[in-house]
Amino acid sequence: MARRCLSIVLAAGEGTRMKSARAKVLHEVAGLAMVRHVVAAAAKAGSDRIAVVSGKDSEAVIAAVRKDRQDAEHFVQEERFGTAHAVLAARAAIEVGTDDILVLFADTPLIRPETLARARASLIAGTDICVIGFRPENPSGYGRLLERDGELLAIREDKDASEAEKAIDFCNAGVMALSGEKALAILDQIGNDNAKGEYYLTDAVEIARREGLKVRAIEAEAFEVAGVNNRAELAAVEATWQSLRRRRAMIEEGVTLIDPASVTFSHDTVLGRDVVIEPNVVFGPGVTVGEGAVIHAFSHIVGAKISPEVSVGPFARLREGTVLEEGSKVGNFCETKNARLGEDAKLNHLSYIGDAEIGARTNVGAGTITCNYDGALKHRTVIGADAFIGSDTALVAPVSVGDGAYVGTGSVITEDVPAGALAIARERQVNKDGRGTAIAERNRAAKAQKAIKA
Template sequence: MSLQAAWHIIVLAAGKGTRMRSNLPKVLHPIGGKSMLARVVETAQSLHPRTITVVVGFGAEAIRAAMPEAPVRFAWQTEQRGTGHAVACGLHGLAGADEDRVLVLYGDVPLISQVVLQSVLQQASQASVTILTTELDDPTGYGRIVRGHDQAVIAIREQRDCLPAEAAIREINTGILAARLGDLRRWLPALTPHNAQGELYLTDIVSAAVAESRPVNTVCTADTHSVAGVNDRWALAALERVYQRRQAEALALAGVTLADPARIDFRGEVTAGIDCMVDVNVVFEGAVTLGNGVIIEPNCILKDVELGDGVRVRAFSHLEGAVLQAGAEVGPYARLRPGTELGAHSKIGNFVEIKASQIGEGSKVNHLSYVGDTKMGAECNIGAGTITCNYDGANKHRTEIGDRVFVGSSSQLVAPVRVEDDATIGAGSTITQAVPAGTLALARARQVIKTGWQRPRKKPKTDG
């Protein structure tokens, strides 16, 4: 049987998650900068099923809006009647043969792995029902896997329905299972709410299979974090740390030195070369690529950036949507906004903001400056306090700066304007016209000295 042709996945995501104490649907709370549900759906996609169905209820519109391009179909569970009822809602309208298999996942189990699920799929082709289990030192709150004398599964007993001997069982049901589509179509309508919670339990299909002498298999995983669910924000925080630790480990094994793996956050995908160094409190978002020998100092945020070999990002810098060529240096306290491109060995200093600009090889903008919508050539030196005045209140305009241009401190370049190669602009100038190559431009008021001038003094206070 082809996995690609005969598998369907149903993701249960209809619960409100009352213990989260939030107006946001539980499954939309993030792990590593991405919603739990999005992570589960991505893992489901990696298995190449024929269909993926997300069962929604509370916050259904918010969930649909959060996944506008996800290749899923949505099914509605208008009232919360248990997991068996939720899966039945997911099967409604699902086209497939009786021999097809259905894999049931949960939108609040965000770290479920492809490897674990592939083990379930392999076993499921040989059984009517295959259950993913794990063993816990403290299984309180989980359904127990009840086995007969021959170790065959005979039932799954929920915590509230356990007999004392059953409550001592350490092997628990993760909730994730696979079953024949035809069997689910027969068994689910027959479920009854004869249990402590008055719900239709999906797990009761195990008893139905046993009653029909149909094979029930289990796959036990030692990765308890992979099957851990989130019911409250403390559990969410705990899994966040697990996720972050795993990402940090992968980056370290790829050749990156981490000053403290517990003080780094991954909210996207990081690709790194060798011999990089990442200090504490660095946040990676979106797609980040690091070349070889990159150094990132403390308290930096990098979102959707590409850093070439030998780039150094100094402390407290914020980079977004930027590309830095080999040997470039940024910060401390610098901000690179989307559309920034830094040439090789260029330097952006402290309290400098660059937006939608190309800075040429070896050029320097060292202090307290704003450069926006600018194309700058090589080996330029931009003095402290320089501003490219790119916005007229309605439209943005471009500034063009050639090679080897020197701009004195506290200057304003009023766009649109061009400064040609080897030009020099005197400090304190406001440039509104083109500056020819090799010339000196001065545009400031003449200094006036007045002798005998008295500085104003405060008037003395009077009573009353």
């Protein structure tokens, strides 16, 4: 029988230093709320149950979590009296019974599943409490982990540490794993006899030691337990996440990044082998890029599926619902939304294609737009295969252009174009001999008169 695990995610902090109307844990890293990053890590570490303890914006917080885990349990910490008090807000979830309990913080979005799995492995090996520690560049202000012969003796707060203890650089990250069988008995013994009158989860270590239980610590990398309390720290965590993602793209996925530091990924970006990404490209949520595709500089892509061997940009904007089939091309200063380009179709310059389907091998000329919105509703444009749309064409939807049809440059197409037809929808050119010279002379005279008056 699989070992059960309950993860209690503490998300009740006020987050006043964020200076935000939103709960702190709803602020995003790589396009995903911090609390969702933590829940995802817990799930990958084998948690079959998730309990979220929230405070501010509690309904919004649990709604965000349930986008990924509809079965997440929810508890509200009405008053906040410390970390142990927050954990016990989820008492009902603990009382159900489980093998392992992970206590996580919703504002540490970089925690790795592998680290949580190691904490659980320590419990499986017979540890009753496993504390996750780290070694910061400057340990000042952090609680120190005091060890002897592999056992964790205590967590000593910085203000209470002796000079010898302050020399220890192994510090408490706050994340903890507890035996599900013994957790409540330990937590219920934690008191609030301290300056703040709060119930500290760290006291669980000394209580467990007093009961003769096994307590150990494992080490995490400093970046993965970095907490977020303000916008500057949020930006720092974002930068770390992006750096790690770029490295994974290049080393594990076979992607070429010409200028890695200038590329921004989303939490769910999927990249195929031999993709090339030029500088200053931004990927929003929901993007898949197939093998061998090239994303040229200064492109912004959200909610798009890019097939193998596709070329995008430079300066392209692909919006939600864009599908580019194999070998197609979207060139410079083009925008697409809810649009599909067939195989080897080309949209090269200065065009907007929205709510549209472009057939295979069709060429769309520069300055072409689909007029898809009538002020109330969106309408669709369908262009067949092997068609040619001349430059500066306006396609007024709903409208269709058949296979192999040709639309003359500068046309405004309001009616369907049959397959193989030539459509021309513009006024016939008229030349007025000498009229250009007269207009130029008139304009120069007006300019000279204006200068005299000035």
